[in-house]
Amino acid sequence: MRAENFFTVLGANICMNYKNTLIPSILLLLVIPLIYGTANLDDIKSADCLERMVALVGIPMFTSLFYREQSRDAYSMIALRPFPFRAVAALRIGMETAVTFGLVIVFEVYMCACGSVFAVGTYAVRTLAACMALGFAGLLCATAVKNTVAGYLGAFSFYYFVAQTGAGASVFRPVTNGIHPLLLIFLCGVWAAIILFCKPAYR
Numbered sequence: 001m002r003a004e005n006f007f008t009v010l011g012a013n014i015c016m017n018y019k020n021t022l023i024p025s026i027l028l029l030l031v032i033p034l035i036y037g038t039a040n041l042d043d044i045k046s047a048d049c050l051e052r053m054v055a056l057v058g059i060p061m062f063t064s065l066f067y068r069e070q071s072r073d074a075y076s077m078i079a080l081r082p083f084p085f086r087a088v089a090a091l092r093i094g095m096e097t098a099v100t101f102g103l104v105i106v107f108e109v110y111m112c113a114c115g116s117v118f119a120v121g122t123y124a125v126r127t128l129a130a131c132m133a134l135g136f137a138g139l140l141c142a143t144a145v146k147n148t149v150a151g152y153l154g155a156f157s158f159y160y161f162v163a164q165t166g167a168g169a170s171v172f173r174p175v176t177n178g179i180h181p182l183l184l185i186f187l188c189g190v191w192a193a194i195i196l197f198c199k200p201a202y203r
Contacts, residue, residue, distance in 0.1 A: 024060035039114035046118040051175040055130035062135025
């Protein structure tokens with residue numbers, strides 16, 4: 001892939017997806033201080049806030065990445081792309097991962113400015129893992145069913161399963177417990193499945 005083509009594809013995908021991913025994520029972060037205290041938290045309560053609330057950013061950031069490809073109207077544009085769709089999908093996932101990490105860092109800086117005390121760098125990486133676990137679960141459902149709504153339902157069901165039942169808490173609560181090797185295996189496996197099975201719905 002030539003550099004100019006790479007940046008062309010990158011810019012096009014940013015323009016295609018920011019309304020469905022970045023804007024909802026920013027709105028979610030703006031709402032969090034209103035429903036969950038973010039001021040003067042210790043490291044334990046900070047971890048809980050990042051794990052329960054900020055990790056939800058992963059759902060809008062990843063679940064709707066292939067929304068356009070699930071539309072019949074967009075297929076003619078997709079079919080004419082000079083690069084394989086799987087390559088574009090991998091690029092999008094990498095791009096959204098970087099943007100998600102940036103959003104987490106910004107929110108953590110805000111928490112620190114409000115008097116919370118925790119290891120910013122360590123918690124940022126752990127929160128990113130939590131975001132990716134939720135987001136990848138939603139994206140996998142959306143990719144398998146070729147329906148974004150099903151992806152959101154899958155992501156929230158996964159969140160409820162972990163948060164409310166406590167099942168898999170040692171693995172899927174990385175901010176509190178650290179990044180478990182099984183979580184890395186989960187993320188790599190789901191990423192591979194998404195890339196393997198992703199394709200336009202009307203191919």
